[in-house]
Amino acid sequence: MTLTCRTAAYVLALGMLLGSSVSRAEDTSSDSLGDLKVRICGTPAYPPVSWIAPNGRVEGVNAALIRALLLPLGVQVDDQQNSNWRRCLKEVELGNVDVISGFRNEERLQFVTYLDTPIIEESIYFYYPIGAPFEFTRWENLTGMRIGVMRGDSFGxxxxAALQTYPDLEWVSTQNQNLLKLADGRLDAVPMGKLSGQLQTAALGLNGRVGHTATDVNDYWYVAISKKSPLMKWLPELNERLERLLKNPAIIPSLLARQKTLYLRTMQRPSQEAK
Incomplete structure (x- = not known):
């Protein structure tokens, strides 16, 4: 499928999902970005919100909304990624990638501008070996624990700051590494999103081997534009269009359901491979 055909097909499919939202947005848009080409990338560790398919395509609720935001304006979106999340962030800082989605923090504010409307709320849980459960009460309780953290990850x-102060951190490139280490008892805990941790545990065939406990962290995913991107001059238009898209109460539940199904169909392993 050519890029033009793929774009048309995606906009048509999204229009069916959103009812009249896409066509209404197109009708009220006074300008077009013409033949502008932009790159997006994302974290592979937060399905169904953000993940990378085996073919290298950026998937998830956030990527679907970013495409919905840009494609009707005539923007060509390069959504192929062959890097981890840490490298993705660096490419945004350098201006080689135009759009990401993620939590807001002071470090990222140095090189991106966030759109105003949050996409989706994410609760952060700690995952642990089922044979060594613990209940989160405060960050100080992590002292001396072996904590697996994905490079580039942020929880606010x-x-x-607490993670840097109390535990013994082990940095990895993929969340699968963390979960497999947990199942083998080589880590004490891993901070992950509630949705993503449970989905990836199921995909790896680790149900019954990894447990979880809630933390006090709840945060929102935002669309972020590189300060070096030509999209910066379109911020008012993009803010308006994103707000209009997210006013549809069905969009997030519909995309979550679709992305959960797609992730498990694409990534699920036979349970014996994870043992």
Missing amino acids: DGPD
């Missing part, structure tokens, strides 16, 4: 400025 306060939790990030």
